[in-house]
Amino acid sequence: MRISLFITCYNDTLFPETGKAVVCVLERLGHTVEFRKEQTCCGQMHWNTGYLKEAVPIIRHFVDVYRDAELVVAPSSSCVSMMRDHYLKAAEMVGDAKLAADVEALLPRVYEFTELLVKKLGVEDVGATFPHKVTLHTSCHSQRSLHLGDIPVRLLNKVRALELLPIENPQECCGFGGTFSIKNADVSSAMLAEKVRTVLNTRAEVCTAVDNSCLMHIYGSLHRQRTLVRTAHIAEILASTGGMQ
Amino acid sequence: MNAPYGSHWADRSFPEAAKELLADSQVRRNVRHATDVIQAKRNRVVGELPDWEALREAGSAIRAHALEHLDEYLVEFERNCTRAGGTVHWARNAAEANRIILELIQLHEAKEVIKIKTMTSEEIGLNRNLEANGIRPHETDLAELIVQLGHDKPSHFVVPALHKNRQQVREIFQREMHLPELGDKPEDLCAAARTYLREKYLRIKVAVSGANFLVAENGAVCIVESEGNGRMCLTLPDVLISLVGIEKVIPRFRDLEVFLQTLPRSATGERMNPYNSIWTGVHETDGPKEFHVVLLDNGRSPILSDAESRQTLKCIRCAACLNVCPVYHQTGGHAYESVYPGPIGAILTPQLHSMDRGRTLPYASSLCGACYEVCPVKINIPEVLIHLRGKVVEQDQRTLGGKLGVWNIGMQAAGFVMGSAGRFTLAQHMGHLAQKLFVSKSGFIERLPFMLSGWTQTRDLKALPAQSFRDWWAHRELNGSTKNGAAREDRDGQ
Amino acid sequence: MASESDARTAILSSIRGALRVSAEREPNARETEYAAVSREYKQSSTKSTEELLELFTHRLAEYDSGVMRVAPAQIPDAIAELLRARGRASIAIPEGLPAEWLPAGFQFVQASALDAHQLDKLDGVLTGCTVAIAETGSVVLQNAPSQGPRKLSLVPDYHLCIVFALQIVETVPECFTRLDATSNLPTTFFSGPSATADIEMTRIKGVHGPRFLDVLIVAE
Numbered sequence: 010m011r012i013s014l015f016i017t018c019y020n021d022t023l024f025p026e027t028g029k030a031v032v033c034v035l036e037r038l039g040h041t042v043e044f045r046k047e048q049t050c051c052g053q054m055h056w057n058t059g060y061l062k063e064a065v066p067i068i069r070h071f072v073d074v075y076r077d078a079e080l081v082v083a084p085s086s087s088c089v090s091m092m093r094d095h096y097l098k099a100a101e102m103v104g105d106a107k108l109a110a111d112v113e114a115l116l117p118r119v120y121e122f123t124e125l126l127v128k129k130l131g132v133e134d135v136g137a138t139f140p141h142k143v144t145l146h147t148s149c150h151s152q153r154s155l156h157l158g159d160i161p162v163r164l165l166n167k168v169r170a171l172e173l174l175p176i177e178n179p180q181e182c183c184g185f186g187g188t189f190s191i192k193n194a195d196v197s198s199a200m201l202a203e204k205v206r207t208v209l210n211t212r213a214e215v216c217t218a219v220d221n222s223c224l225m226h227i228y229g230s231l232h233r234q235r236t237l238v239r240t241a242h243i244a245e246i247l248a249s250t251g252g253m254q
Numbered sequence: 255m256n257a258p259y260g261s262h263w264a265d266r267s268f269p270e271a272a273k274e275l276l277a278d279s280q281v282r283r284n285v286r287h288a289t290d291v292i293q294a295k296r297n298r299v300v301g302e303l304p305d306w307e308a309l310r311e312a313g314s315a316i317r318a319h320a321l322e323h324l325d326e327y328l329v330e331f332e333r334n335c336t337r338a339g340g341t342v343h344w345a346r347n348a349a350e351a352n353r354i355i356l357e358l359i360q361l362h363e364a365k366e367v368i369k370i371k372t373m374t375s376e377e378i379g380l381n382r383n384l385e386a387n388g389i390r391p392h393e394t395d396l397a398e399l400i401v402q403l404g405h406d407k408p409s410h411f412v413v414p415a416l417h418k419n420r421q422q423v424r425e426i427f428q429r430e431m432h433l434p435e436l437g438d439k440p441e442d443l444c445a446a447a448r449t450y451l452r453e454k455y456l457r458i459k460v461a462v463s464g465a466n467f468l469v470a471e472n473g474a475v476c477i478v479e480s481e482g483n484g485r486m487c488l489t490l491p492d493v494l495i496s497l498v499g500i501e502k503v504i505p506r507f508r509d510l511e512v513f514l515q516t517l518p519r520s521a522t523g524e525r526m527n528p529y530n531s532i533w534t535g536v537h538e539t540d541g542p543k544e545f546h547v548v549l550l551d552n553g554r555s556p557i558l559s560d561a562e563s564r565q566t567l568k569c570i571r572c573a574a575c576l577n578v579c580p581v582y583h584q585t586g587g588h589a590y591e592s593v594y595p596g597p598i599g600a601i602l603t604p605q606l607h608s609m610d611r612g613r614t615l616p617y618a619s620s621l622c623g624a625c626y627e628v629c630p631v632k633i634n635i636p637e638v639l640i641h642l643r644g645k646v647v648e649q650d651q652r653t654l655g656g657k658l659g660v661w662n663i664g665m666q667a668a669g670f671v672m673g674s675a676g677r678f679t680l681a682q683h684m685g686h687l688a689q690k691l692f693v694s695k696s697g698f699i700e701r702l703p704f705m706l707s708g709w710t711q712t713r714d715l716k717a718l719p720a721q722s723f724r725d726w727w728a729h730r731e732l733n734g735s736t737k738n739g740a741a742r743e744d745r746d747g748q
Numbered sequence: 749m750a751s752e753s754d755a756r757t758a759i760l761s762s763i764r765g766a767l768r769v770s771a772e773r774e775p776n777a778r779e780t781e782y783a784a785v786s787r788e789y790k791q792s793s794t795k796s797t798e799e800l801l802e803l804f805t806h807r808l809a810e811y812d813s814g815v816m817r818v819a820p821a822q823i824p825d826a827i828a829e830l831l832r833a834r835g836r837a838s839i840a841i842p843e844g845l846p847a848e849w850l851p852a853g854f855q856f857v858q859a860s861a862l863d864a865h866q867l868d869k870l871d872g873v874l875t876g877c878t879v880a881i882a883e884t885g886s887v888v889l890q891n892a893p894s895q896g897p898r899k900l901s902l903v904p905d906y907h908l909c910i911v912f913a914l915q916i917v918e919t920v921p922e923c924f925t926r927l928d929a930t931s932n933l934p935t936t937f938f939s940g941p942s943a944t945a946d947i948e949m950t951r952i953k954g955v956h957g958p959r960f961l962d963v964l965i966v967a968e
């Protein structure tokens with residue numbers, strides 16, 4: 010299948026490895042990956058911060074870029090949830106029936122990366138090997154908006170040599186929340202401290218998730234504390250055929 | 255006329271108030287313990303109902319329907335309550351409600367009243383107003399008693415004193431009840447409260463309550479509780495005054511079959527509260543001889559005009575959203591500077607005050623969605639939070655200061671950048687240059703200026719990598735590499 | 749009060765303004781909408797009487813309430829046994845409680861004329877009930893014969909309640925079906941003895957209501 014990668018603005022800028030990993034996995038499974046250079050952002054940062062009308066042109070741009078795509082994949086549950094939970098509402102807010110129709114036509118073809126693998130492509134074993142102890146942070150959007158359930162766990166369970174360690178309160182937010190982490194830095198830090206404590210308690214070497222936003226946050230503290238625990242987007246684990254890159 | 259009459263909450267910003275509470279590790283421990291316990295019980299009893307989602311759906315639909323016909327149902331309630339011997343009063347705001355209640359109490363020449371936990375009374379500052387007029391209110395709910403005797407404020411609406419542990423409660427009781435020998439076992443503390451209050455139940459002739467539900471169909475009022483203090487106040491005095499928000503009305507008696515399942519399970523994790531009381535008006539042989547309902551608006555009716563956030567008024571005050579909220583876990587209730595804390599408070603408080611109080615509250619959430627998931631009437635709190643953020647931004651953009659504020663300028667700039675891939679790519683390259691100022695030897699950003707400094711107080715920030723994904727892709731296409739092998743090689747080469 | 753009727757008018761018109769509706773709406777629309785509320789939750793029971801009794805007994809025990817099951821003919825003996833075990837001698841009873849239930853050797857006091865102070869001096873109260881809910885372990889009392897006014901089951905420190913098997917339903921909705929006809933009577937649901945968890949979330953029995961509760965289930 011021809012799959013169009015929506016890398017998302019922060020992965021593009023901060024986590025190119027994740028994008029490369031998605032390309033690697035999908036190509037390994039025999040699919041063709043395309044990258045549309047006109048892409049920018051899903052509009053979530055504006056929308057969630059209350060800049061609602063400012064988000065609309067970004068949404069329009071996204072829809073224009075992918076209008077004719079066969080399938081779109083994004084390695085970010087939070088961006089996909091932005092689309093599913095808010096795009097229609099945004100179109101309705103500005104009374105743009107055309108945009109609403111476009112959104113409705115496009116969104117059924119947009120998938121989060123792990124969701125695409127399991128639900129659309131029907132694959133659980135992607136041929137990965139990752140000889141490490143790993144724990145999974147269940148990001149908020151992946152569970153409460155996309156309802157991914159055990160999809161990430163099913164994929165990780167099929168990775169050779171990987172040991173998946175359970176984490177306490179997996180469903181609790183890491184405290185990132187986009188601009189929340191800046192506007193309410195103290196509360197966000199307190200939430201993060203709790204999350205990091207549970208990560209460290211697992212004795213895992215790597216903490217993974219389907220969202221780099223949470224991982225960037227978690228790693229921010231792990232690194233500040235000079236721990237050796239690392240973070241890696243699930244795509245990077247699924248792309249791996251050996252050790253840690 | 256929606257002035258927060260008698261409100262004794264300051265209006266500090268949430269981050270400011272939260273900072274103070276975050277420093278109080280005792281409060282945080284107490285809050286965490288209490289919310290963990292309720293949450294675990296809640297999950298157990300909710301999990302055993304296979305029809306839980308259907309109950310939420312029905313509860314949500316009934317409440318939404320009641321709000322859409324609120325005027326009709328209130329009039330119907332008034333008619334039926336009056337027919338059953340009750341008297342219905344209407345109060346536009348806190349001042350009017352205070353005046354009505356005070357006059358009723360004075361009419362009966364009462365110098366003391368007994369009270370059942372009611373948030374509306376806290377909302378209108380009733381106790382302080384009564385005291386100022388020489389009337390002594392006695393809170394009878396154990397937690398409210400702790401708050402009252404401790405000259406404190408409630409921090410949760412089901413367990414208002416959950417920020418206090420047993421030693422702290424003992425100190426308060428020892429001092430205020432003159433019981434120097436009192437132990438700190440919860441049983442001892444309860445026994446002390448029982449003795450302290452029983453004499454009052456048998457003596458005091460006027461009681462003030464709130465209500466959980468008003469039933470339009472027959473004018474019934476429903477109150478759920480645990481301790482029996484509510485039943486004492488509802489049945490022993492001669493006069494009962496119930497102060498109730500106008501949104502609390504439900505169409506029919508049978509609708510209670512939904513809420514009496516979802517409310518106790520959500521609120522305390524019990525299958526049913528120890529006590530539910532339902533009554534209509536006045537009964538010759540049973541309960542008070544006079545019954546008054548004061549219907550309070552105080553900023554509620556304007557909330558109905560906004561179809562997006564109207565759902566806020568569906569709330570049945572179970573506090574499940576507080577117990578599950580990771581922000582509330584850290585700060586407890588006082589950081590919200592309102593009688594309504596937690597996620598529901600974050601949307602209700604600013605709306606009750608037409609968005610000129612509690613303006614930082616819509617931002618007091620990471621939008622994790624846990625509140626929506628547990629809400630027994632399916633209030634999509636994250637959605638309303640974003641909607642209210644939109645209102646705050648719009649308000650700000652109407653002022654020059656707001657227009658020139660860092661957030662607005664930053665967001666406008668980011669919006670401009672995201673409008674085209676060319677500008678976005680350029681911005682990535684510029685970011686690369688700019689970050690040279692901040693990146694430490696370890697390759698991380700450990701200190702940032704201005705509003706971004708909050709991030710780096712406790713967290714390092716990953717520096718921008720040498721090459722963005724789109725640059726890598728362009729490079730890859732240029733080299734004509736295709737398919738699997740290439741991608742892997744390239745990765746391994748990193 | 750003039751200003752109160754102003755307030756009434758102002759609140760109602762503020763609500764109508766906010767909802768963008770007029771006072772004279774088609775009342776049928778409301779009824780149709782109400783009827784459309786989806787009620788896919790469980791409304792009836794699939795359990796046998798025996799299963800219901802078992803579930804109810806189990807729930808009551810979880811609340812720390814005493815439970816005993818007897819045949820109709822054994823009611824007086826069972827009451828005597830329970831009262832003796834609890835050491836209670838003076839017991840308030842409501843009007844309409846069948847005299848043949850009452851065992852000899854105790855002081856049963858007709859409560860209709862008693863005020864709260866007098867009730868407070870008695871050892872306990874004996875009542876029947878209107879309906880009981882197995883799933884939640886709740887008993888519903890109304891101001892009706894053999895149950896009496898609300899304060900009766902509230903002020904005394906001990907409550908012995910008699911529940912017939914036929915009065916037990918499984919779910920809350922079934923309970924409301926039975927209550928619908930008498931929904932105007934003062935009604936109390938109780939589920940176990942009075943309790944609080946306000947101090948460190950520890951459940952403590954008996955704050956202001958009866959601290960001790962026994963339920964006598966009567967079944968053939």
Ligand code: SF4
Nearest residue numbers: 569570572573575629
């Ligand atoms: S918003 Fe929902 S969860 Fe929160 S208190 Fe209200 S009803 Fe309960």
